[in-house]
Amino acid sequence: MGIKMRWEDFARSMGVEPQILENKEARLLKQFVMDLKFPTHCQGCQGLDLNNPNPVHHPSYELTPACNHDCIFCYSNVAVKLGKAPKPGYYGWENPYAITVSQYGEPLISPRIVEVNRMLREKFPNARLDLQTNGSLLTEELWAKLDFDLVMISLDAASREKHLKITNADTFEAVVNALRIVGSDKSVRSVVRTIFMPGINDEDIPKIAELAASLGIDEMMLQPLTIHELNVERLKKAGLDFERAESIREFLKAAMEAKKHIDVRISGCQLAIYRTMDPLTLFSAKRVAREVAPVVKRERLL
Numbered sequence: 010m011g012i013k014m015r016w017e018d019f020a021r022s023m024g025v026e027p028q029i030l031e032n033k034e035a036r037l038l039k040q041f042v043m044d045l046k047f048p049t050h051c052q053g054c055q056g057l058d059l060n061n062p063n064p065v066h067h068p069s070y071e072l073t074p075a076c077n078h079d080c081i082f083c084y085s086n087v088a089v090k091l092g093k094a095p096k097p098g099y100y101g102w103e104n105p106y107a108i109t110v111s112q113y114g115e116p117l118i119s120p121r122i123v124e125v126n127r128m129l130r131e132k133f134p135n136a137r138l139d140l141q142t143n144g145s146l147l148t149e150e151l152w153a154k155l156d157f158d159l160v161m162i163s164l165d166a167a168s169r170e171k172h173l174k175i176t177n178a179d180t181f182e183a184v185v186n187a188l189r190i191v192g193s194d195k196s197v198r199s200v201v202r203t204i205f206m207p208g209i210n211d212e213d214i215p216k217i218a219e220l221a222a223s224l225g226i227d228e229m230m231l232q233p234l235t236i237h238e239l240n241v242e243r244l245k246k247a248g249l250d251f252e253r254a255e256s257i258r259e260f261l262k263a264a265m266e267a268k269k270h271i272d273v274r275i276s277g278c279q280l281a282i283y284r285t286m287d288p289l290t291l292f293s294a295k296r297v298a299r300e301v302a303p304v305v306k307r308e309r310l311l
């Protein structure tokens with residue numbers, strides 16, 4: 010007869026307590042997300058404020074769009090190809106909380122790196138200075154001349170062969186050496202920055218975490234993959250599982266694996282959103298992982 014029952018009451022009438030119907034893995038994901046800390050690099054970024062309708066990334070100082078790596082997922086390469094890479098200079102505002110050197114290209118290629126590093130310290134004495142590098146050109150000698158508060162070194166593979174496949178550069182040993190250099194310097198916050206590329210590097214992620222931790226690296230910043238239209242073919246060829254690349258659950262599971270070895274964090278602007286989701290949404294949601302062209306949303310000031 011058309012009597013409507015709430016599903017919980019229906020379950021009870023069948024002798025089943027409703028909470029057992031809830032997905033256990035979903036609850037674990039929610040707990041994991043609530044326990045995760047924001048990456049050190051994200052502190053002070055507008056991306057953490059969900060009330061901001063148009064958040065922009067930390068200010069950055071761009072040295073060069075050139076890079077000695079040619080990563081299959083890289084937005085910087087895409088920007089260069091589309092003629093959208095920013096010219097060298099400071100993109101930000103007065104009194105920044107933090108400045109990233111740099112968002113495009115490989116800053117250590119530039120002969121101006123030491124000079125720019127000094128200039129930023131003088132001009133912005135209160136700002137946290139973050140170096141974002143692929144690590145391949147870092148030596149003890151250069152490190153002694155640099156002065157940063159946080160260093161992020163990108164590493165997406167745990168072997169020389171896989172690294173070559175992803176970066177198109179035979180620099181695995183040099184990157185590991187860079188992790189060793191910054192990992193043993195306790196005056197700087199050291200971070201290994203890894204992109205989640207299921208089908209390509211899922212097995213590498215816990216190994217990278219273990220390797221980085223053994224070299225004294227403080228934190229892993231695991232980031233979801235943004236798929237730029239111009240990189241689709243290369244990613245496909247490398248074996249990317251596009252379905253899983255868009256699954257929040259798969260991304261969080263990779264972070265859980267890494268957490269067994271290192272203090273793992275996930276991109277702050279993502280984490281802020283995940284924290285507002287209920288367990289079942291986290292379990293089943295897909296994120297939009299596609300973008301045509303990366304753009305800088307900050308004005309050049311210097």
Ligand code: SF4
Nearest residue numbers: 051054056276277278
């Ligand atoms: S990952 Fe997001 S929150 Fe973190 S620094 Fe980048 S834009 Fe900001």
